[in-house]
Amino acid sequence: MSLPGRCARLAAMLRAAHIGTRRPRFAHRATLRRSLRLLGSFKFEQTDPAVFYGGLAVDTSQLVRDFYSDLTGRALRGTTVLDVGGGPGYFAEEFAREGARYIPVEPDPSEMHAAGLSVPGAVRGSGMALPFRNDAVDICISSNVAEHVPQPWVMADEMMRVTRPGGLMILSYTVWCGPFGGHETGPWHYLGGEYAARRYLRRTGKEPKNRFGKSLFSVSAADGLKWARAVPEDVEILAIFPRYHPRWAWWLVRVPALRELLVSNLVVVATKRAPATGQNAATSQRSAVELPATPESA
Structure with missing residues (x-):
């Protein structure tokens, strides 16, 4: 397509x-x-x-x-x-x-x-x-x-x-850019994942469980x-x-x-x-592409 x-x-x-x-x-x-x-x-x-x-x-x-x-x-x-x-x-x-x-x-x-x-x-x-x-x-x-x-x-x-x-x-x-993106290192992840991880280490004396670049990614x-x-x-x-x-x-x-x-x-x-063949395949293909859209409501 x-x-x-x-x-x-x-x-x-x-x-x-x-x-x-x-x-x-x-x-x-x-x-x-x-x-x-x-x-x-x-x-x-x-x-x-x-x-x-x-x-x-x-x-x-x-x-x-x-x-x-x-x-x-x-x-x-x-x-x-x-x-x-x-x-x-x-x-x-x-x-x-x-x-x-x-x-x-x-x-x-x-x-x-x-x-x-x-x-x-x-x-x-x-x-x-x-x-x-x-x-x-x-x-x-x-x-x-x-x-x-x-x-x-x-x-x-x-x-x-x-x-x-x-x-x-x-x-x-x-x-990542949401409020919980940095997990326990947030909200400092907004200044960069590596910075947030280093700050967490300085503040707590231990590595964060979720280490940016190793076990936590953007x-x-x-x-x-x-x-x-x-x-x-x-x-x-x-x-x-x-x-x-x-x-x-x-x-x-x-x-x-x-x-x-x-x-x-x-x-x-x-x-x-x-998997579909023949007429069923054509019907399936149309439903894949033409998802119904309805007028927006409040």
Whole structure:
């Protein structure tokens, strides 16, 4: 597809992602109260990670459940959920409640055992080279991991590769220029990641957990939109929105400079179409390019 065609496709998708008849079911959960609760828990991310990740686990399972229901009309029971960068498995219990088989993938053994949790079937591996065959899982997710990966869009491609046709991929990551981009070194990351890391070391006497250039990288909202614009024809972008914002603020994704500063975490939701031939292929191709756009509402 030509560049103008891809741009038109992305613009239509951004409009359809948060307004009109294609409004995701999850949009109804995106209230100001939810936003304040999630953002307020961020301060516990290092001092009491169970508080932060416990709340995030509930929110993530709801997000996945809603989008999977939108896509398939089914619940999560019986599905296989692959969590790329799943760490010690904070999300395992929530997905077990949904009746899903949850498999976390984590490259760092110390992270896998950091919380003293034991997740059956946990896999050690890199998100940039997932140790799974093509079309292996129903759902592939990654929450707050892409900013810790030197090649996040290789990881996104890998996530799509292992997701089966008709399945769901959800990638959620922290935007570098947002208020939480520097993680524990913020807000000094606005003066540069290396400067922020050195300042943290001087102030605390220890290296930050998230070291810029090694385990923390600059990833923009524009990077996510660029990836979405360039996906193959068998991939459909279902939604792009700021994760921690109430629904009435999702429009921020469409404003280039503003989104880098105010979209603290970007979510990209995608699916892979099943192969089609003949008339079915032509119909599938039209739906990939001509996402419906409805008039904007308040």
